[in-house]
Amino acid sequence: MSRNIFDGILTQxxxxxxxxxxxxxxxxxxxxxxxxxxxxxxxxxxxxxKGHIPSNMILYGVTGAGKTAVTRYVCDQLETKGEQIGRLxxxxxxxxxxxxxxxxxxxxxxxxxxEAHEQADIPFTGWPTDRVFSELVKRMDSRGGVYVIVxxxxxxxxxxxxxxxxxxxxxxxxxxxxARACVIGISNDLKFTDFLDPRVRSRLGQQDIVFNxxxxxxxxxxxxxxxxxxxxxxxxxxxxxxxxxxLAAQEHGDARCALDxxxxxxxxxxxxxxxTVEQQHVRIAQAQIESDQVTPVITTLPTQQKLVLSAVLLNxxxxxxxxxxxxxxxxxxxxxxxxxxxxxxxxxVSGIISxxxxxxxxxxxxxxxxxxxxxKEINSCIPxxxxxxxxxxxxxxxxxxxxxxxxxxxxxx
DNA sequence: AATCCACAGGAAGCCCGGGAAC
DNA sequence: GTTCCCGGGCTTCCTGTGGATT
Numbered sequence: 345m346s347r348n349i350f351d352g353i354l355t356q357x358x359x360x361x362x363x364x365x366x367x368x369x370x371x372x373x374x375x376x377x378x379x380x381x382x383x384x385x386x387x388x389x390x391x392x393x394k395g396h397i398p399s400n401m402i403l404y405g406v407t408g409a410g411k412t413a414v415t416r417y418v419c420d421q422l423e424t425k426g427e428q429i430g431r432l433x434x435x436x437x438x439x440x441x442x443x444x445x446x447x448x449x450x451x452x453x454x455x456x457x458x459e460a461h462e463q464a465d466i467p468f469t470g471w472p473t474d475r476v477f478s479e480l481v482k483r484m485d486s487r488g489g490v491y492v493i494v495x496x497x498x499x500x501x502x503x504x505x506x507x508x509x510x511x512x513x514x515x516x517x518x519x520x521x522x523a524r525a526c527v528i529g530i531s532n533d534l535k536f537t538d539f540l541d542p543r544v545r546s547r548l549g550q551q552d553i554v555f556n557x558x559x560x561x562x563x564x565x566x567x568x569x570x571x572x573x574x575x576x577x578x579x580x581x582x583x584x585x586x587x588x589x590x591l592a593a594q595e596h597g598d599a600r601c602a603l604d605x606x607x608x609x610x611x612x613x614x615x616x617x618x619x620t621v622e623q624q625h626v627r628i629a630q631a632q633i634e635s636d637q638v639t640p641v642i643t644t645l646p647t648q649q650k651l652v653l654s655a656v657l658l659n660x661x662x663x664x665x666x667x668x669x670x671x672x673x674x675x676x677x678x679x680x681x682x683x684x685x686x687x688x689x690x691x692x693v694s695g696i697i698s699x700x701x702x703x704x705x706x707x708x709x710x711x712x713x714x715x716x717x718x719x720k721e722i723n724s725c726i727p728x729x730x731x732x733x734x735x736x737x738x739x740x741x742x743x744x745x746x747x748x749x750x751x752x753x754x755x756x757x
Numbered sequence: 758a759a760t761c762c763a764c765a766g767g768a769a770g771c772c773c774g775g776g777a778a779c
Numbered sequence: 780g781t782t783c784c785c786g787g788g789c790t791t792c793c794t795g796t797g798g799a800t801t
Binding site: 445447448468469470471472473475615646648689691692695710712713714715716717718 | 781783784785786788789790791792795796798799800801
């Protein structure tokens with residue numbers, strides 16, 4: 345029998361019992377250090393089980409502080425309890441990072457209300473938005489019950505699409521006859537309500553919960569809890585959990601980051617054929633995660649955005665730092681010439697720079713230089729252990745000419 | 758106190774590709 | 780087919796602005 349390349353790997357000793365439990369998408373049975381938040385949320389949502397309308401809420405907190413996990417946990421329990429006592433409660437979760445326009449959120453909720461065997465029938469485009477809205481109202485009324493609409497990353501939606509949607513959603517109960525609805529917004533940004541119409545703000549923020557970041561000890565508890573289920577007994581050597589927790593605590597207490605670190609460290613140890621996860625594996629994992637996060641973001645950038653980023657990198661390569669928009673724009677135009685691309689207007693490039701900032705590839709801070717104008721201080725902020733130029737050229741081979749000395753790209757003309 | 762730089766970033770509108778409805 | 784919608788990328792035009800310089 346011929347040897348299959350998977351033979352060796354498949355039978356290799358594994359350190360995982362259940363890898364799923366170490367993913368941040370996994371819904372654990374226990375949520376350590378979030379008892380207060382769970383009870384605050386359920387104290388409000390219990391109204392749904394009584395057939396009343398729960399207050400609208402906003403949950404604040406940095407990424408990986410457990411907002412989404414707590415909400416999903418409470419919603420699951422709520423739905424189950426509702427089934428037991430014969431009250432129809434429908435939680436609908438929407439991630440507004442992917443679903444980020446009014447039309448898309450409404451159609452997503454509308455399609456989520458169908459029975460499992462029915463096909464999604466509100467098209468992703470084509471209808472007028474108000475028709476999607478009235479269809480949604482119709483469906484909610486015909487099914488009845490209480491709807492809990494959870495808008496995750498709501499700040500992202502508001503910054504992009506404004507607050508019309510929130511105005512409509514918080515006003516749903518005026519339209520509904522046979523059903524009831526409440527809205528729960530989840531935000532990373534404490535001040536996002538500044539962008540809201542005052543009416544929406546007062547209706548939405550009836551009750552707020554702030555999730556404080558986890559500290560290192562709390563992160564350790566989370567990791568221990570999950571690894572008990574997910575990783576083989578005694579596979580983790582001393583100090584590993586502590587190290588993962590400490591590194592994640594530096595990253596503003598991000599539990600997601602801590603879990604990723606532990607999972608990838610274990611994967612690394614496994615690949616090495618090691619029987620235990622050591623601290624060195626965590627270091628390797630950390631580098632790996634950084635690279636895995638940044639590389640696809642760069643490679644999937646549209647061409648024009650790649651060119652703008654290249655201009656930033658080129659400036660940096662030439663030893664400059666804190667350069668301003670105009671300098672980037674100049675280099676960008678020359679780079680466009682080299683790769684024979686039409687260049688865009690300064691206004692658009694300014695927008696692209698803001699976008700690259702949001703993606704975390706560069707930092708762009710608006711500063712005033714007095715007489716010398718108001719601009720941005722731009723720097724790339726790609727982890728130093730990565731070579732962004734190499735990633736860029738790999739993704740877009742023709743850009744290599746931009747970075748070579750064959751054509752000397754100069755800063756000032 | 759007035760000026761003025763070098764932009765920031767909002768608003769409106771164009772064009773395109775997707776689709777629905779008639 | 781025609782006419783209507785949505786959304787993304789882009790341009791054009793525009794007003795606004797913090798603080799060094801005059």
